[in-house]
Amino acid sequence: MKRFNRIFTVAVFIFLYAPILLLVAASFSSGTSLSNFEGFTLSRYSELFSDKNMLGLLLNSLIVALISSVVASVFGTVSCFGIRRLGRRAQKTVMTVTNIPMTNPEIVTGISLALLFVFIGQMLKLKDVMGFWTLLIAHITFNLPYVILSVMPKLNQLDRHVGEAALDLGCTPIKAFFKVTLPEILPGIISGGLMAFTMSLDDFVISYFVYGPAFTTLPVEIYTYTKKPLPPKLYALFTVLFLAILLVMIVMNIVQARDDNRSRRNKNAKGEITLTRI
Amino acid sequence: MKRRNNVFKLLLSGPYLIWMAIFVLVPMGMVLYFALTDPDTGRFTLDNLMGIEEFLPVFGESVWLAAVSALLCIVIAYPVAYVIAKAAPSRQRVLILLVMLPMCMSFLLRTLAWVALLEDTGILNRLLGSLGIGPLKLIRTRGAVILGMVYNYLPYMIMPLYSVLTKLDRRLIEAAEDLGCSGTQVFFKVILPLSAPGIISGTTMVFVPAVSTFYISKKLGSSGTALIGDLIESQFKQSYNPNLGAAMSLVLMVMIFICMGIMNRFAGQDEVSRI
Numbered sequence: 001m002k003r004f005n006r007i008f009t010v011a012v013f014i015f016l017y018a019p020i021l022l023l024v025a026a027s028f029s030s031g032t033s034l035s036n037f038e039g040f041t042l043s044r045y046s047e048l049f050s051d052k053n054m055l056g057l058l059l060n061s062l063i064v065a066l067i068s069s070v071v072a073s074v075f076g077t078v079s080c081f082g083i084r085r086l087g088r089r090a091q092k093t094v095m096t097v098t099n100i101p102m103t104n105p106e107i108v109t110g111i112s113l114a115l116l117f118v119f120i121g122q123m124l125k126l127k128d129v130m131g132f133w134t135l136l137i138a139h140i141t142f143n144l145p146y147v148i149l150s151v152m153p154k155l156n157q158l159d160r161h162v163g164e165a166a167l168d169l170g171c172t173p174i175k176a177f178f179k180v181t182l183p184e185i186l187p188g189i190i191s192g193g194l195m196a197f198t199m200s201l202d203d204f205v206i207s208y209f210v211y212g213p214a215f216t217t218l219p220v221e222i223y224t225y226t227k228k229p230l231p232p233k234l235y236a237l238f239t240v241l242f243l244a245i246l247l248v249m250i251v252m253n254i255v256q257a258r259d260d261n262r263s264r265r266n267k268n269a270k271g272e273i274t275l276t277r278i
Numbered sequence: 279m280k281r282r283n284n285v286f287k288l289l290l291s292g293p294y295l296i297w298m299a300i301f302v303l304v305p306m307g308m309v310l311y312f313a314l315t316d317p318d319t320g321r322f323t324l325d326n327l328m329g330i331e332e333f334l335p336v337f338g339e340s341v342w343l344a345a346v347s348a349l350l351c352i353v354i355a356y357p358v359a360y361v362i363a364k365a366a367p368s369r370q371r372v373l374i375l376l377v378m379l380p381m382c383m384s385f386l387l388r389t390l391a392w393v394a395l396l397e398d399t400g401i402l403n404r405l406l407g408s409l410g411i412g413p414l415k416l417i418r419t420r421g422a423v424i425l426g427m428v429y430n431y432l433p434y435m436i437m438p439l440y441s442v443l444t445k446l447d448r449r450l451i452e453a454a455e456d457l458g459c460s461g462t463q464v465f466f467k468v469i470l471p472l473s474a475p476g477i478i479s480g481t482t483m484v485f486v487p488a489v490s491t492f493y494i495s496k497k498l499g500s501s502g503t504a505l506i507g508d509l510i511e512s513q514f515k516q517s518y519n520p521n522l523g524a525a526m527s528l529v530l531m532v533m534i535f536i537c538m539g540i541m542n543r544f545a546g547q548d549e550v551s552r553i
Contacts, residue, residue, distance in 0.1 A: 001461075009361040012354060016380050016432065019391030022401070034394035035401050075294065082291025085283075094291075097298050100306070103482070105490030105534065107507050108527045111514055112305030115312060115524065141301040144294075198382045204493070209514060222386045223493070230390065238387050245382050249375045257371065 024242065027235035034235075044236040051233060054218075058237065061217040064132075065200040068139035073193035075140070076147030077185070080155055083148075098149070101142045110209035113138050117210060130212030138210045139203065143196035150192035154185040187259070194252075198245075309531075312524035326525035333509055333526070340505040341533065343420065344489035347427035351435040351484045352477060354428065359439035359476075363446075374440065381433045389426055389497050396422055396498070418500040426494040427484075434483035442476030443469075478541060486534055506530055 022034060027045070031038030048054060083094050101109055113134070121129030158181065166176040204219035211220050222234065316323045330337075362373045380388065395401050396416040403413045416422060446469065454468045492507030499505075506526065513523030 005357045005361050009358045012358050012432070013376060015429065016377070019388045019395065019429070020380060020383060022391045022394060023387055034391060035397060035399070035404075075297075078290055079294035082287060082289070082294060085287040086291060094295065094298075097302055100302050103486065103534075105486050105507075105530060107490045107492065107510055108309070108531055109305075111510065111520075111523060111527055112309045113301065114514065115308040115520060116301070116305045118520075119308065137301060141297070144297070202382060202384055204386060219384060219386055222384065234387065238384060242383060245379065249379060253371055253375055257368065260367075 020242065023235050024239045026232065027239040029232070032229060032232050034230075044233050045240075047231075048233040048236040048240070054231075054233060054237065057216060057218045057221050060215060061201055061219070064135055064139055064217060065197050068136055068143050068200050069193050069197035072140050072143035072147050072196050073189055076144050076192065077151050077189050079144075080148055080151045083152075084155060095152075098145050102145045102149070106203075106205035107209075109142060110138075110206040113141070113206070114209040128212050128214065130210055132212075132215040134210045134212065135207060135215060135217070138206050139200045142203070142206060143200055146196045146199065147189065147192035150195070151185055151188040154188035158184055309524045309527055312521050313528040314525075315521060317519060317521045326521045327529070329522055330525055330529055333506075336504060336509060337506055337529070337533070339503065340489050340507070341537070343423055343503075343505070344427065344485050347424050347431065347488045348435075348481045348485045350424065350428050351432050352481065355432060355435035355439050355480065356473075359436050359443050362436075362440050363443035370444075374437075377433050377436050377440075385430055386493060389430065389494055392422075392426055392429065393417060393497055396425075417498060420499070420503055422498040423495050423503055423505075426498040427488040427491065430491075430494065431484040431488055434487075435480035438480040438483065439473060439476040442473045446472055481541060482538060485537065489534065490530060 025037060026034050028040050028042070029037045030041040030043070083091055086094065114130075117129045117134045120126075162184075163176055163180050166180045167173065171179065202219060203217075204223060207217055207220050208223060211217065218237075222230075225231075225234075313326055314322055314324070316325065358377075362370055362377070365373060393400075397403065398413055398415070398417070400417070402416060407413060450468055450472070451464055454464045459467060489505075490507045490510075491505060492511045495503055495505045495508055510523050510526050510530070513519050513526065
């Protein structure tokens, strides 16, 4: 049974990575078809890096992802403090609303925002409402829940007494926040922000309904490509992004491993203190 | 002092409340409004909702394909999550990264890669051909759509199952073994019921995007396997009829709500009966 599970797991990983490897392989192929490898070439990469248009689209995606995830991280974290000060029932309602973008199908979120933007556009008599700002607002809206849902538990775990101790020892509330509270909840903010960033970078469904011709992101452009044969430099771009994300994940892994070790050591140290007290 | 506290509270939470009201609640209200009004006159009507009747087979097909995919995801993800949860901690982290990595990569391009794998003259058919198995019709079938759904959403099932299985209290398993349970009994009477929360949240995370997808069916399915997502998309992007599209979205939301309700109910009862 154990053996079977292991072999099965390996098979599932092959299933998950086969298409990715195919795309990576296609980036080195001199042919244009995904299913035929015709000969090794690096020219796709030089095509990619000389294509201003495609790099511009990538830049657009990165800009939207970066701004929306940073705004959502700051806005979401501040809001968490506010939500916690609300009454119990209000808190519950707010969290239900926070969950709506997470549980609703993306297509519904997309069209509902599109309806709103078109309506606002008509009210303000704007010709093209859809563009950078609608895209950014949509991304911030679906990024906020990721931040809130990963910061909130950290805030709930927070030991109140440590903050109070800081105040007693003469910290101003602002100083106490930056020296005590923020470092404690920072892992939650970072993981929520990173999740928001990756979701935003690869988002297609919601963006597809709220983008305008003036400002397009990479996934939306790839979708509109699908009627024509895809330019192979896209596979090169995929490979570059794959390596970049792999690198980020490896770094995160190392940081996390170190963090885990430290907290384990801290726990041991705390244990010792209680022991000496006894 | 209390007054200042109140102002502070509003200052911190107010902007968020306003943001979510404008960009989450109002848009939901607009879906409801469009679904219930006539496209030309703007008067209240149930015609849009009634008009969905002719698309009911599509709704049935979407739910069926998404449900099969979710079930397959449970069956496939469970052993994987179990193996990962049992691995050494440093290895666990690497394996989880490997599960998460595909989620971050362009899902459009990965789905296109499946087209190249499944095509009539694609890689799989050529491999089969070299084994002497004649070209099979793989693409433009329901099977291909299900495969696309399972492939894209499998990580969303593995993650919650893994997080439940790592938190599993080993002592409960040992207790069951001490009390004379066999390996299979331990699995079905202890491990599986305790992983119910993971199965439920995983099923939600697979079912909701699968039932509303429109890219997977477009690329891997045939014109006969159009799904709800395809219908809604075409109402907004091709034949512009946002009222009908909104009505479809409304029905989709209600349907998902009911499906989730039924599932939670089953899972809930299961736990109660066991206790």
